[in-house]
Structures are given as C-alpha cells and as structure tokens.
Amino acid sequence: MALMMALLLAKTKFVTNDVVRDEPSVMGSFIDDLAAGKSAWPELVGKKGGEAKAVIERERPDITGAIFVPQGAFVTDDYCCNRVRIILDGSAGADLANAIVAAVPVIG
Known part of the structure; x- marks a missing residue:
C-alpha cells in the first residue's frame, strides 16, 4: 500500500x-x-563502522555521503538521496570507524 x-x-x-x-x-x-538499487543494509548491524561504510560505498557508488553518527546524536530530519547515516554505538570522541553499527543504515 x-x-x-x-x-x-x-x-x-x-x-x-x-x-x-x-x-x-x-x-x-x-x-x-x-x-x-539497495536502500537499506540490515546485515551491517553489529559490524564495525569502517566495514559498514566500505560495503555501502561498494554496493552503491552513487552514495557520496556515508557518514558516521554516534548513537543519540542530534541530526537533521531532511531527506538526502545520496546520504547514508551509519549510527554507531560510541561517543563523539571515540574511534567511530571501529565502533559497532547500532541501527540499520538507510538512505536519507
């Protein structure tokens, strides 16, 4: 529907x-x-942020903004067709590339 x-x-x-x-x-x-093509990556939950970013960029080369976001951080609610926010279990000062993906990365 x-x-x-x-x-x-x-x-x-x-x-x-x-x-x-x-x-x-x-x-x-x-x-x-x-x-x-693909617009969500549920299989990346539990993986390291750097690994998730590499998979997204490989599967969707048109995505120019695969960005790390610490879980609980404030983000805008606008929709961007070439952005994927990778929500990570880690603080803003942490090494986010090695933090664990906490939510399904989706285009937007």
Whole structure:
C-alpha cells in the first residue's frame, strides 16, 4: 500500500502564473532511490563502522555521503538521496570507524 501511495505522489503539480508544470517531489526522489538499487543494509548491524561504510560505498557508488553518527546524536530530519547515516554505538570522541553499527543504515 505504501509503495502504491508513493507512486501516486511521485510528481506534484505546481501552478505559477497560470502555468502548470511538473516538479519531482521528495517521494519521487525516494522512488528513484529504490529503482537505483539497495536502500537499506540490515546485515551491517553489529559490524564495525569502517566495514559498514566500505560495503555501502561498494554496493552503491552513487552514495557520496556515508557518514558516521554516534548513537543519540542530534541530526537533521531532511531527506538526502545520496546520504547514508551509519549510527554507531560510541561517543563523539571515540574511534567511530571501529565502533559497532547500532541501527540499520538507510538512505536519507
């Protein structure tokens, strides 16, 4: 059902000065991500951060921002189609590349 709804909302009509034009919405970006390949890596939970980053970058070379984030850190809630946040069990001062992945890395 959610995928069907996403397909319906993939494009949004904008009316400006009596001209109607199509613009891709955030949902359109999400659908493009799904079409491009893998969008989540549940198998990386429990692995080291550096290993997870290498796997993500190898499987999705279009991802330009695979970034380490300590668990509990504040992050923005914007959606970015070429970013994966790797949530790690470690403090900000720790060696995050060796910290353990605490949540499923997903595009966004």
